[in-house]
Amino acid sequence: SEEYDNIGLQDYEGAFELTSYLLRLGHRSIAFFCDQEQPLASNxxxxxxxxxALLGFGLSFCRDDFYYLPENKTMRHEVLRQFVRKSGKRYSAAFFVSDYYANEAITIFYSKGLRVPEDISVTGFDDNIYARLSRPALTTVRQLPEEKGRQAVSLLMKRIRGEETPVRSLALPTELIVRESTRAVIPELPLPLP
Incomplete structure (x- = not known):
């Protein structure tokens, strides 16, 4: 097999940190939304x-909590509308593999009466422009695309100059960015007896 350079992210660590954050907020029923039916590579x-992260809190992942988002926008919107109708009240949080899909979902959720974060907390991944333009602003995992670009160009330039450069695989760090799209869910405490 051919070896190739890969400048990627700590996707696993970022997702683990984001999910752990939701779990610390009290969420125990979290939907996972992905644009690949069989997630590969970063997804x-x-x-x-x-x-x-679920296992770390004594919870197991159920395939029913996985929602596939088709590439076709009309079909993707229908998946989100169906989620609200059939399952929206069953979940207190939703993890989206990208900010774009999370932002799109927030719009669909609001149009169907599911409020963010009052009814469901929503998170994304990337911290791109969609996270900052989303209303409410999106809790997400930040990656640094500029640094990925710098590392890739540096490696390419070494190869062009003929420098001996071993094949590299580099995973750049991620950072949890907390904004307004998530909230703590605290179970209602029983009222004291009179």
Whole structure:
């Protein structure tokens, strides 16, 4: 097999941290939304981080909590509308593999009466423009695309100059960014007897 350079992210670690954050807020029923039916590469790592964080809190991942988002926008919107109708009240949080899909979902959720974060907390991944333009602003995992670009160009320039450069695989760090799209869910305490 051919070896190649890969400048990626700590997708697993970012997803693990984001999911652990939701769990610390009290969420125990979290839907996972992905644009691949069988998540590969970065989405596979994000799913694995999500699953391992659940295990760390004594919860198991159920395939019923996985929602596939088709590439076709009309079909994707229908999946989100169906989620609200059939399952929206069953979940207190939703993890989206990208900010774009999370932002799109927030719009659909509001149009169907599911409020963010009052009814459901929503998170994304990337911390791109969609996270900052979302209303409410999106809790997400920040990656640094500029640094990925710098590392890739540096490696390419070394190869062009003929420098001896071993094949590299580099995973750049991620950072949890907490904004207004998530909230703590605290179970109602029983009222004291009179």
């Amino acid at each position: 596979g790592e994000r799913l694995r981080g999500f699953q391992d």
